[in-house]
Amino acid sequence: MTDPGRPRLIVLATTYPRWHGDHEPGFVHELARRLTGRFDVVAVVPHAKGAKRREILDGVSVVRYRYGADRWETLVQDGGITTHLRRSPWKWLLVPGFFLMQWLTARRFADDRTVVHAHWIVLPGIVARLLRRPYLVTSHGADLFALRGRWPVRLKRWVMARASATTVVSRSMLPLATALGGRAVPIVAPMGVDLATRFTPDAAAAREPDxxxxxxxxxxxxxxxxxxxxxxxxxxxxxxxxxxxxxxxxxxxxxxxxxxxxxxxxxxxxxxxxxxxxxxxxxxxxxxxxxxxxxxxxxxxxxxxxxxxxxxxxxxxxxxxxxxxxxxxxxxxxxxxxxxxxxxxxxxxxxxxxxxxxxxxxxxxxxxxxxERFDWDRVASRYAGLLDGVGSAPP
CATH class of the missing domain: 3.40.50.2000 (Glycogen Phosphorylase B;)
Structure with a gap:
C-alpha cells in the first residue's frame, strides 16, 4: 500500500534479484527494502525469464519492464551489462529498447513527491535525468572504470551536471567521479552487508583444513x-x-x-x-x-x-x-x-x-x-539522509 503522505523513491538499476533467493547480486534491493520505512519505494528494473512482471518484494514494489522476448532478455544476468556487451557485441542491439522501456516505465510513477536513486551513471542515470525529478546517482565501479570513451564520458558528464547528490562506493573512485564535474561533490558511501544477523562468526562451526x-x-x-x-x-x-x-x-x-x-x-x-x-x-x-x-x-x-x-x-x-x-x-x-x-x-x-x-x-x-563501515542498518541510514536532502533540492 502506498501512503500519499510520504515521498516516493524510484530506484533505477540494471542488476536486481529476479526472485527470492536469486544468486544475482542483491545489494540494490537490500538498500531499497531498508528505505521502505521512510519512502514508498518503487524499483524499476529489467525483466528476465521466470521473473514476475510486478510484485511486492520485502515491502518494495518491484516493476520489471520487458525489453525483448524471453530468450533475448539476457543483457544483465550472470556477468553484468558491460561484460555482456564486450563479449557479445550483438547485444548492443538490445540497449535502445532496454533504455527506452526503463524510462517509459519509470515516468509512470514519477510525480511531485518523487525522488530518484539511480544505481550506475549509465544507463539508469540518463533515465533519472530525463525524469526531471531530483535524483541521487551512485556509481558502483564499472560505469567509471570501463566506460571511458569520448561519448560515454559526455553522457556521464550530462548526468552528473544535474544530479542533486552523487555517491561512489569506494575512495578509489572519487577522482574519476570528481573529474566528471557536476553540481554535487561526490562522496563515498558504500553498499552494505548484513553483519548483524547473517554474516556472523559461529564458534561451533569447524573450519576444514586446507x-x-x-x-x-x-x-x-x-x-x-x-x-x-x-x-x-x-x-x-x-x-x-x-x-x-x-x-x-x-x-x-x-x-x-x-x-x-x-x-x-x-x-x-x-x-x-x-x-x-x-x-x-x-x-x-x-x-x-x-x-x-x-x-x-x-x-x-x-x-x-x-x-x-x-x-x-x-x-x-x-x-x-x-x-x-x-x-x-x-x-x-x-x-x-x-x-x-x-x-x-x-x-x-x-x-x-x-x-x-x-x-x-x-x-x-x-x-x-x-x-561501523558496512553494516546495512548504518549504510541505509546514511542513504536515507542523503535522499531526504535530495527531496528538498530542485529538480
Whole structure:
C-alpha cells in the first residue's frame, strides 16, 4: 500500500534479484527494502525469464519492464551489462529498447513527491535525468572504470551536471567521479552487508583444513584465473589444498578448461551460484577466502569488494590483492593479506603463509570496524539522509 503522505523513491538499476533467493547480486534491493520505512519505494528494473512482471518484494514494489522476448532478455544476468556487451557485441542491439522501456516505465510513477536513486551513471542515470525529478546517482565501479570513451564520458558528464547528490562506493573512485564535474561533490558511501544477523562468526562451526574458497561472478576483474594458475605451486607445498569456486558467469567454460589443463580437476570444485542466505556456511567452513581482484583489459576493476566483508564478518581470514578499492575494506583490518594484482607466484606465497599461520582472525576490533563501515542498518541510514536532502533540492 502506498501512503500519499510520504515521498516516493524510484530506484533505477540494471542488476536486481529476479526472485527470492536469486544468486544475482542483491545489494540494490537490500538498500531499497531498508528505505521502505521512510519512502514508498518503487524499483524499476529489467525483466528476465521466470521473473514476475510486478510484485511486492520485502515491502518494495518491484516493476520489471520487458525489453525483448524471453530468450533475448539476457543483457544483465550472470556477468553484468558491460561484460555482456564486450563479449557479445550483438547485444548492443538490445540497449535502445532496454533504455527506452526503463524510462517509459519509470515516468509512470514519477510525480511531485518523487525522488530518484539511480544505481550506475549509465544507463539508469540518463533515465533519472530525463525524469526531471531530483535524483541521487551512485556509481558502483564499472560505469567509471570501463566506460571511458569520448561519448560515454559526455553522457556521464550530462548526468552528473544535474544530479542533486552523487555517491561512489569506494575512495578509489572519487577522482574519476570528481573529474566528471557536476553540481554535487561526490562522496563515498558504500553498499552494505548484513553483519548483524547473517554474516556472523559461529564458534561451533569447524573450519576444514586446507580449504580455499572463492565467491563471486566469474568475470575477468575477479581474477579467478590467477588463483587457478597459483594453485599448482600451492599444492606442491600442501598437496591437500582444495578450492571451492562459488559463483557463475561467462568465464565458466574457459575456467573449467584451465583447471583441466593444469591437472587440477580433483582439487577444484565449481559449486555454481549460491543464494546469499547459504553463503555464511561456506565462509565458516573454509580455511581461507581468496579474492584475487585485478584490472580487466577493458579497464574495469572492482568497485569495492563486499565479498571480503562477508568473509571477514564470518571470521574467515582473507587473501586478496592491492587493487585500490580493497583499501576501503582492508585498511586497519586484521585477518587480511594483500599482494600485487595479477601475480600468481605472489598469490601462492601469500596463501601458503596464511594457511601456515592458521585460521585465527586476530583482534576482535576487526568486527567493530566492519560494523561501523558496512553494516546495512548504518549504510541505509546514511542513504536515507542523503535522499531526504535530495527531496528538498530542485529538480
Amino acid at each position: 580449504h580455499l574458497l572463492f565467491v563471486g561472478r566469474l568475470v575477468e576483474k575477479k581474477g579467478i584465473d590467477i588463483l587457478i594458475d597459483a594453485l599448482p605451486a600451492i599444492r606442491a607445498s600442501r598437496p591437500s589444498v582444495r578450492l571451492s569456486i562459488v559463483g557463475h558467469g561467462p568465464l565458466l567454460p574457459s575456467l573449467q578448461a584451465r583447471v583441466v589443463q593444469r591437472g587440477l580437476s580433483s582439487a577444484v570444485t565449481f559449486v555454481g551460484p549460491v543464494p546469499s542466505a547459504s553463503l555464511p556456511a561456506w565462509y565458516r567452513r573454509a580455511s581461507l577466502f581468496v579474492s584475487p581482484f585485478r584490472p580487466a583489459d577493458s579497464g574495469d576493476q572492482e568497485g569495492l569488494g563486499l565479498v571480503l566483508v562477508e568473509a571477514l564478518g564470518c571470521g574467515c581470514p582473507v587473501v586478496t590483492t592491492d587493487v585500490p578499492a580493497v583499501g576501503d575494506v582492508a585498511d586497519d583490518m586484521a585477518g587480511v593479506t594483500r599482494v600485487a594484482a595479477g601475480q600468481a607466484d605472489a598469490l601462492a606465497q601469500a596463501v601458503l603463509a596464511r594457511l601456515e599461520a592458521g585460521p585465527s582472525m586476530g583482534p576482535l576490533a576487526t568486527r567493530d570496524l566492519l560494523l
